[in-house]
Amino acid sequence: MKPISRRKLITTGIAATAGLAGVTVAGHLARRYGLVPPDCGGIYGPGETLTYAAQRLLTTHSLAREFPRSMISKSPFANATPPANDLFKRHQANGFSDWKLAVDGMVLHPTSFSLADLRTFPTHSQITEVACEEGWSYIAEWIGTPLINVLNTVGLLPQARYVAYFSIDKDWWESIDMADALHPQTLLTTGMNDGDLPVGFGGPLRLRVPRQLGYKSVKYITRLTVTDSMKSFGKGLGSAEPEFGYSWYAGI
């Protein structure tokens, strides 16, 4: 073993100090520019933060791939059975006529929208792919109004950083950052393939987030909450998924 020279020792010391300072500064900058996901803690935090930061730097404004009508899947896969709770069954029994979407949190005018109210917004349709984290996928046409229309109507407060959204199924809630919430393809979906959105695919109301994996497109949503921090929601990891061990950001 060669003895370490003084020059080498000093060089290494300076490099280590500079590296540490660099990481600290990078951390501060990342926080300021919203590059740190709510599930940034734990042993997988560094990788998750790198992924989210890289996506926010590269893909904040990009549009999810859209497909020609001919590529719409003949056999889309619903994956899950509808919620078994009584509340949902009652809604289903009367044709979802009383279904409401409550929008609250950091907004000027907290409002509750019926499905009929939502249909008065400008309609948009997109033919995008649902990709499940398991590996399978299908393409469908999704019809509804971009979330940004509803957010503009209720009026976002400037502190808004996340939109949390909740299913009638208590175990399923998610959140997205403003980049995705204000994205033109993030769609409050009420129709699919020229018809009403079937229950199996999230009907009557599903939030489609086509730049992320399927589990971010929560089915049966009843509430949107605009917030500046996800700390007070559940375990503070951003959504229900990290509590089951899955990452909050699912754009990969």
Add this chain to the structure above:
Amino acid sequence: MHGLYSKRQPCVLPDVSEELNHPTPAARTTLANHARWTGHRFPITTAESFSNRVCYAARVAAGSLPDPQAPRHTALVRVTHWITVIAFFALLISGAEIIVSHPRFYWGEVGNVLTPPLFTLPIPASRGTVPTAYNYVMPDQNGWSRYLHFQAAWALVFTGMVYGIASLLNGHFRRNLVPAPGDRSWRAFWNVIAKYLRRAPPDEVEAHSYNVMQRTAYLGVIFVLFPLIIWTGLALSPAFDSAFPLAVAALGGRQSARTLHFFVSGFLVLFLVVHVAMVVLSGFTSRMRSMITGHAPVRAAARPVVGPVVTEEVDHT
């Protein structure tokens, strides 16, 4: 342990004391030859180190003595190698776990349990929605597997970048991995294969430098398989595809990208198996030691036995 080497006879080294004191043009040539064979560049700055090298070079020329001072692998190669090993195993295990949630593969853009698969792995799945030949469902390990998969992918990419940039700058690729001009032929390949088949012990050049098959295999992993595994992996990211749709379109669609990702990982595992097998066959302990400490142990048969001892104390004046 060194079964392959035990047949070697101790070599008798020439007396090079004359050359130590008066380096001749011939010795300089030997030195240059040695540098060419082994890829070692000797900083010839002092008469002392020069004489040592000349002495050594003469021994190499006459009796096949490895340079005990020159590292077999640089620190950069060793550190990036082992980080890559850790990251690769993390990716392999987590990747296998992810496959278990849907062990069906498709071609094209879309595919799910309602569409015909290209092929299905004969294993149970961790999701009840996937039809398999088994009537039980494996425990779901996808969450941590996915976290680990992407974290390890970052580690691998950063390590690969450090290794790649440094190796371009310091000439590691050019010197140690690009086949030497004389070796760029099928004959050179065949010679190496024939040697492997005969189970001949590696010669001195091979103990200190990669042969043409090793070089080709390593270049293939570094410049073909790793870029492909990263590309096919990135193509599975819906957000990445939104910014770079060609990344997935060029592969034939999302499901094709997933299937290709699986095949490329299969080739990487094949490389791993052959690589480890060759390490074991050519002397597990010595190869592991040289990849950990950087120095290949001097073989008992080749230790300096006669002639002037190569030390810094030799008087050259």
